[in-house]
Amino acid sequence: MRFFSVFDIVKNKANQLGYTETEMYASLKNHNVNKKDLLAYKENGVIPTDKVLNGILSYLGMTKVELELKLGRIPAGLEDVFLNHTKEIAKILEDKNSVKLNEFNSIQETKPYFYTDLGKLYNGDCLELFKQVPDDNVDTIFADPPFNLDKEYDEGVTDKNSFSGYLDWYYKWIDECIRVLKPGGSLFIYNIPKWNTYLSGYLNRKLNFRNWITVDMKFGLPIQNRLYPANYSLLYYVKGDKPKTFNVQRIPLQTCPHCGREIKDYGGYKNKMNPKGVTLSDVWSDIYPVRHSSSKNRKFNELSVKLLDRIITMSTNEGDVVLDPFGGSGTTFAVSEMLGRKWIGFELGNCEIIKERLENKDKDRKLLDKVYEEKNKLFPDKVKELRKKNGLWIDDDFRQDNEENSEGDKKKRKQ
Ligand SMILES: C[S@@+](CC[C@H](N)C(=O)[O-])C[C@H]1O[C@@H](n2cnc3c(N)ncnc32)[C@H](O)[C@@H]1O
Structure with a gap:
């Protein structure tokens, strides 16, 4: 999920290191990651093999958990850690959100x-x-x-x-x-x-x-x-x-x-x-x-x-x-x-x-x-005409039957 954005993380790292694009791919190659693989993740969002993933992690100098967090997901098996630290996490999120709200208020129509x-x-x-x-x-x-x-x-x-x-x-x-x-x-x-x-x-x-x-x-x-x-x-x-x-x-x-x-x-x-x-x-x-x-x-x-x-x-x-x-x-x-x-x-x-x-x-x-x-018709008028012409049932037949039956019921009840 969202693995395609690993490309942006790799690119950011290259910018921090002052690499050109060619230098970035050369450095990745030293970590067993080739350009074709990396572009495939960007274009298709597929998850890499363990070998390539380890190469990306070693290039980034990150652990798998850190990368998962950067990709916007809770690392598998660590959900409890999040549940046990909701206060601290909520504080970070709320601080971030308050900036957004101020921005919103200053917009002119x-x-x-x-x-x-x-x-x-x-x-x-x-x-x-x-x-x-x-x-x-x-x-x-x-x-x-x-x-x-x-x-x-x-x-x-x-x-x-x-x-x-x-x-x-x-x-x-x-x-x-x-x-x-x-x-x-x-x-x-x-x-x-x-x-x-x-x-x-x-x-x-x-x-x-x-x-x-x-x-x-x-x-x-x-x-x-x-x-x-x-x-x-x-x-x-x-x-x-x-x-x-x-x-x-x-x-x-x-x-x-x-x-x-x-x-x-x-x-x-x-x-x-x-x-x-x-x-x-x-x-x-x-x-x-x-x-x-x-x-x-x-x-x-x-x-x-x-x-x-x-x-x-x-x-x-x-x-x-x-x-x-x-x-x-x-x-x-x-x-x-x-x-x-x-x-x-x-x-x-x-x-x-x-x-x-x-x-x-x-x-x-x-x-x-x-x-x-x-809309909201069992048979549109044209279809009704065609069915009548061909001797096929239309919903009006049953409605009449039902009405006659309920009339009959009423009469029966009155008797
Ligand atoms: C698939 S068409 C919508 C057709 C519409 N449902 C109709 O029945 O006519 C998508 C439209 O979104 C517009 N569009 C693309 N990017 C946009 C953006 N960032 N903000 C607003 N409109 C955008 C395009 O100009 C295009 O007219």
């Missing part, structure tokens, strides 16, 4: 780039902008950061960092998310599974895990000697024991688009099915990429209105505050506006696209209407 009755959009680096958000202030945070895949964004926005640089940056803004969330507030982080494995390890120490949501969607091209990547991961965590808001989401029963027949057989349980649909699981197969120019607001990544509607309605109520530190095309803010949620948005790149999108919401309204044609 940045002028928003744009605002509406419900929200404010700020143009700048999220790490800077977070500083002006008070603690325990936000109900839900949704974050869809760059994935470090060297994708093209606006000028001044980079999507290429080292392995350790990317994760270190990530942990910093995640800490800010945790600070500004209200108790019971929800944090959703969208990324490729590779990065979310690290983030979830980090988040497990700070928040309560709710779900690892698999968003079934192909991205990129098939890669030789690998499985074809076909899902994004959406991490869902809450601050504290349980979410302050969790509204159940329901989706239609899956049916064949040609004949309307259900894809899975629900046998004798049809009449027990909720007419509002099937409870949403943690695998989302009904979210599609925004590709068509008629629904796209910019040439870079953009998420669908449906995904944001689901996240926001699941975790907030009207009037609650939603924050998105990586605004992009402004999907989170457009959906928040339409659902009557307050919002706070940051974006380092071009904010004009977001402003224009929020000033004319017709396209987004139509997209949201389409989402609601299917």
Whole structure:
């Protein structure tokens, strides 16, 4: 865990010793550590073999325990030592924290780039902008950061960092998310599974895990000697024991688009099915990429209105505050506006696209209407028609049956 940052520790040591990079690698070689191995730890975070680890320790002049502490973890088997010295450790941590709090109080509020009755959009680096958000202030945070895949964004926005640089940056803004969330507030982080494995390890120490949501969607091209990547991961965590808001989401029963027949057989349980649909699981197969120019607001990544509607309605109520530190095309803010949620948005790149999108919401309204044609319905109207035409059951049949039965029951009780 976090072993990749050993590279920075090695580099610091070289700086202290006044080594050039070539001298650093030459010195490491004398300790049986070659450049290729060291770079592999930096890029992939893998744990070295004992032989290489001993070489690194001898170069650093450190013990294994000291290195583990520098890497930010309690050395295995020494947890009790920490538990028995909590007072001393707490004092060191609190002293460090008080410096941070003073820094926070001296920050001036940045002028928003744009605002509406419900929200404010700020143009700048999220790490800077977070500083002006008070603690325990936000109900839900949704974050869809760059994935470090060297994708093209606006000028001044980079999507290429080292392995350790990317994760270190990530942990910093995640800490800010945790600070500004209200108790019971929800944090959703969208990324490729590779990065979310690290983030979830980090988040497990700070928040309560709710779900690892698999968003079934192909991205990129098939890669030789690998499985074809076909899902994004959406991490869902809450601050504290349980979410302050969790509204159940329901989706239609899956049916064949040609004949309307259900894809899975629900046998004798049809009449027990909720007419509002099937409870949403943690695998989302009904979210599609925004590709068509008629629904796209910019040439870079953009998420669908449906995904944001689901996240926001699941975790907030009207009037609650939603924050998105990586605004992009402004999907989170457009959906928040339409659902009557307050919002706070940051974006380092071009904010004009977001402003224009929020000033004319017709396209987004139509997209949201389409989402609601299917939401909380066992069969959307079109599917109902198709099923009726093909003589298949629809939930209204059972509702009528149930109503007739309960009428019958009432009559029976009266007799
Ligand atoms: C994947 S996109 C977000 C797309 C967005 N969810 C949508 O639906 O349109 C990531 C965005 O984060 C922005 N960004 C990158 N680094 C940032 C930073 N440090 N602070 C704020 N925004 C940043 C990029 O400019 C980009 O627009």
